[in-house]
Amino acid sequence: MPQPAAVQSPEWWRDRLYEALTKRSADTKVYDDYYECEHPLPHLHEKARAPFRRLLKMSRANYMELVVDALVGRLEVAGFQSDTEGDADEAAWRLWQDNNLDGGSSLAFLEAAIRGNAYMLVSPDPKIGFRITPEHPTQVITEEVPGQPGELAAALKLWIDDWTAKLCCTVYLPGNVYKFEAPEPKLGQSHLKPQWVRRAVRGEDWGGKNVLGEVPFGELANRPRMLKPGASELRSVIGIQDRINKTIADRMMTQEAAAFPQKWATGLEIPLDDNNQPVEPFNIAVNKILIAEDGAAKFGQFAAADLTGYLKAKEADVHDIAAITSTPPHYLLGSMVNLSAEALKAAEAGLIHKIYQRRRFLEEGLERTMRLAGFASSQARIVWKSPEWRTEGELVDALVKMAGLGVPREVLWERWGATPQEIERWRGLNEDALDRAMSGDLAAEYGPKPPASEQPLDAIPAE
Structure with a gap:
């Protein structure tokens, strides 16, 4: 054992x-x-x-x-x-x-x-x-x-x-x-x-x-x-x-x-077959009607x-x-x-x-x-x-109100339903856009000026 x-x-x-x-x-x-x-x-x-x-x-x-x-x-x-x-x-x-x-x-x-x-x-x-x-x-x-x-x-x-x-x-x-x-x-x-x-x-x-x-x-x-x-x-x-x-x-x-609904009939003589067994007198279908020659016959149906x-x-x-x-x-x-x-x-x-x-x-x-x-x-x-x-309108309305209270944008993105990977990508896209905007502003401020003939009149200093 x-x-x-x-x-x-x-x-x-x-x-x-x-x-x-x-x-x-x-x-x-x-x-x-x-x-x-x-x-x-x-x-x-x-x-x-x-x-x-x-x-x-x-x-x-x-x-x-x-x-x-x-x-x-x-x-x-x-x-x-x-x-x-x-x-x-x-x-x-x-x-x-x-x-x-x-x-x-x-x-x-x-x-x-x-x-x-x-x-x-x-x-x-x-x-x-x-x-x-x-x-x-x-x-x-x-x-x-x-x-x-x-x-x-x-x-x-x-x-x-x-x-x-x-x-x-x-x-x-x-x-x-x-x-x-x-x-x-x-x-x-x-x-x-x-x-x-x-x-x-x-x-x-x-x-x-x-x-x-x-x-x-x-x-x-x-x-x-x-x-x-x-x-x-x-x-x-x-x-x-x-x-x-x-x-x-x-x-x-x-x-x-x-x-x-079950059908019923009274006053009818039920026919018998060769073995003396009762035979159903009618072949009921939705496209047929019931007719009896006997005037005392009555037809009806039970409630379903x-x-x-x-x-x-x-x-x-x-x-x-x-x-x-x-x-x-x-x-x-x-x-x-x-x-x-x-x-x-x-x-x-x-x-x-x-x-x-x-x-x-x-x-x-x-x-x-x-x-x-x-x-x-x-x-x-x-x-x-x-x-x-939630509907998109409800969500956007709530996020706009939260932004007015100073909630950081990353938090708003998260509430929107963005995944951490999407939030990181969006943050990168925003930083790239900001860099491009800043570089454009600096070039306009400190870069070489175009000839006077190409400048607007209000940009040419008066003598």
Whole structure:
């Protein structure tokens, strides 16, 4: 029987973090399913599920995707701002661009909003200095030093190598990095503990030195709490999504069975077939009329089912989602009727506040990532694009008033929404224009004068 690994050995960290990662991935899979519109079918009696299965599959209206996208769509890094002299902010932005993190960061923000956490891995790269990659929360997990929040003790990265059909993992400690592999779990055996062995890559030893000297991950946590990790944006509303799906399913079944007026007739003699079975006397269609020779015959129809109640119930549930998630109602309902600019701003105020709150915690992970890549916190302060949408006229009017109060032009450019790189370029353009203007003024004042015949009359001194 194998002996348990020594506490804080590479094998101990591997087993401990693998178990935690597996549990967290299973717990958060439900949020990923709801974002991808893989909702469970609404409940029906077992005898009714087969006939109405087609309608059940059509009843899923995915509001969860809208809730997440409304937040993530306004999380965009614009650049970096440094408090030190030099080009540290430009170097940080250049590294960001070299690693394609305009899109990569958006992917990480999306996964963090869905599952509660995402990660950035920093590793040395001979070409660009450091390679920064977004990591999925089902493949990476970290653990902090007990009693020292923010200081990482270890991390695990897990993935399946499609080329070798192996389950691979890497354990990151502050001093060293260790690699393991195991046969890929077969279908239905994912609950079994992998049979790990040490893994050598391209002839290298299974363990190596961690040149960064720290666990090389920045964690992007969504809505964390004290003593609790990040949480999904969908945690509180998947039950409401189920209610909406149930309401839609009931409405569609009502439409199928009772939304069309049912006809009735009295005073008719029903014909029988050769087997003495009643035969339907009429072939009803929209382009046909009913005629009976018997004068006592009467025709009529029942009232169609009223669907108003279903529609109002669904709308009420959508309003609940909007209130709980601070998502503007018109995003979810898809309708705007006579809304003023002030009303739209008021509707989006909750979303804007939520974005500012979420950014505080995302910044911590991004700043740690840039620090691991060699930039101090004073050299790589995150600059975000404004999440507020204002008309150009409103913005210009506010900036003109601020300029009248003596606010520096660089600050006005920043409020306009310019990135640090654009501000630097504009500053250079202004300085060039000023230099040209000054040189032209000096030449006019002290340069050679044109002949008297070419000077205007008022410029020639009187004798």
